[in-house]
Structures are given as C-alpha cells and as structure tokens.
Amino acid sequence: MSDNKSARPIMVLLDILGKRWTLRIMWELRNGPFTFRALQESCDMLSPTTLNNRLSDLKKLEIVDHQPDGYQLTAKGLELAKIMIGLTKWADKEATLLARS
Amino acid sequence: MSDNKSARPIMVLLDILGKRWTLRIMWELRNGPFTFRALQESCDMLSPTTLNNRLSDLKKLEIVDHQPDGYQLTAKGLELAKIMIGLTKWADKEATLLARS
DNA sequence: TTCCTTGCTATTAATATTGTAGCAAAAGTA
DNA sequence: TACTTTTGCTACAATATTAATAGCAAGGAA
Numbered sequence A, B: 001m002s003d004n005k006s007a008r009p010i011m012v013l014l015d016i017l018g019k020r021w022t023l024r025i026m027w028e029l030r031n032g033p034f035t036f037r038a039l040q041e042s043c044d045m046l047s048p049t050t051l052n053n054r055l056s057d058l059k060k061l062e063i064v065d066h067q068p069d070g071y072q073l074t075a076k077g078l079e080l081a082k083i084m085i086g087l088t089k090w091a092d093k094e095a096t097l098l099a100r101s
Numbered sequence C: 001t002t003c004c005t006t007g008c009t010a011t012t013a014a015t016a017t018t019g020t021a022g023c024a025a026a027a028g029t030a
Numbered sequence D: 001t002a003c004t005t006t007t008g009c010t011a012c013a014a015t016a017t018t019a020a021t022a023g024c025a026a027g028g029a030a
Helices: A009-017 A022-028 A036-042 A048-060 A075-093 A095-099 B009-017 B022-029 B036-042 B048-060 B075-093 B095-099
Strands: A064-067 A070-073 B064-067 B070-073
Touching: A009 A022, A009 B022, A009 B075, A009 B095, A022 A036, A022 A048, A022 A075, A022 B009, A036 A048, A036 A070, A048 A064, A070 A075, A075 A095, A075 B009, A075 B075, A095 B009, B009 B022, B022 B036, B022 B048, B022 B064, B022 B070, B022 B075, B036 B048, B036 B070, B048 B064, B070 B075, B075 B095
Parallel strands: none
Antiparallel strands: A064 A070, B064 B070
C-alpha cells in the first residue's frame, strides 16, 4: 500500500487543530486583532504558556500573524475561520443537545 | 452585557472538538463503521482509555453511535464531517506549508 | 523619572494521556 | 460441548501536557 496516512496534509492539520485551545483561539480571533493579554482574557484566562505555544503553532502555519496592533488571522487563517462558521450553524441547530453536556 | 460567552453552543462544541483526537476520530469514521479496535488502529494505536473517553463525549452529543456493526457517525455527525471536508481542501492547498511543520 | 501595559519566561502543581496488561462477554470453530 | 478468537473495554503506573502563579524586560505615556 502506498498511502502514508500520517503524512497527509489533513492529518497534520487535524493534529494541530486538535490541540486544546487551538480552535477556540482561532474562533476568538475571527473579529479583528487582539493583544496577547486580551486574547488570554477572551479565552477564559488561558495560561500564557499554553497561549504562547498555540500562537507559535498557528504562526508556523501562517494562520496567525503578529502585527503591531496585535495577533490576527492571516488570509489563510480567515479561510479556515470561514469553515468554522459551518460549525456554528451546526451548534446553533443542536443547541439543546449541547446545553446538557 | 448579557452575553454569557461560555454558554454559547459553539463554545461547548469547540471545547469538545478541541480535545485531542476528537477531530481525528471523526475523520476516520467518515467511511463507515469501525470496531473499537479497528478505530484504535486507524488512529495510530491511540490508547483505549482515551479512545473510550472520546467516544463517550461523541455519543453524548449524538455525533457517534454504537451499532451492532461498530461505531459510526450519526446523521448529525455526518453533517459535521461534511464541514470537515472543507478542512481537507484547505490542507491540500497548503500542503507544502503543512509538510514542514 | 515613575507608572502602566505588553509579551512573554520560569517554576511548580494539577491533570490528561500513554503504554501495557489483562479480563469478561460474545461470537466463531471443531 | 469445549476451545479459541475477537471485542470492548478497565486498571494502573509512567510520562507528557496544561494550569496557576509570579515576575521581568522593553516600550510608551504622563
């Protein structure tokens, strides 16, 4: 068999998105730039250690960028964020289900 | 302010999808049912403890179902999986980027 | 100069995940 | 029937990740 599963791009992506807080950070960044501390606050006071690790991951993938006015999604990052809007729709539709978890 | 951020359905969803292996498990399940052990293998021999924890989460949200022929996505779960196809497209487009991470 | 804010790093404690062994129930085989 | 496999886990100790807290150096405002 020639398919090296773990080498597939989607696997790498799922690996990173699957780290705790990654999705949430991207979600918070959907509305403009945040300072490090503001981002921390919007993510329920996520520890600076973890936030910094996640930002590093996201910067490597050019999903997030550190500009003078703060951290923000790149064009590529925005594309991903748009996909996440689909998640929101699903979540809103299944709100009752999610409420009791 | 009246918005209780953490109560929003999307937050609950992101919380669960953001746990390690959740996305990957859903991804593997996209093609039909798997036995517990087969699923473990397709997820790089993920430990049974964690697999079982994640399956519990997903069952609670009615994203996954345990049928006689194995674990599989529910109708709701399939909708989510479809959203994830967008991720695959992104990943394939950014393959070079992902390859060096 | 003094006081904030910002973007972190360091350190230790708490929590989650892994790796491995193995067991009980169900299914298949002789 | 008795034996073997497969399946879906649980138990437990080891390791890795994350959290919580303190605090510091650099930059800007007053």
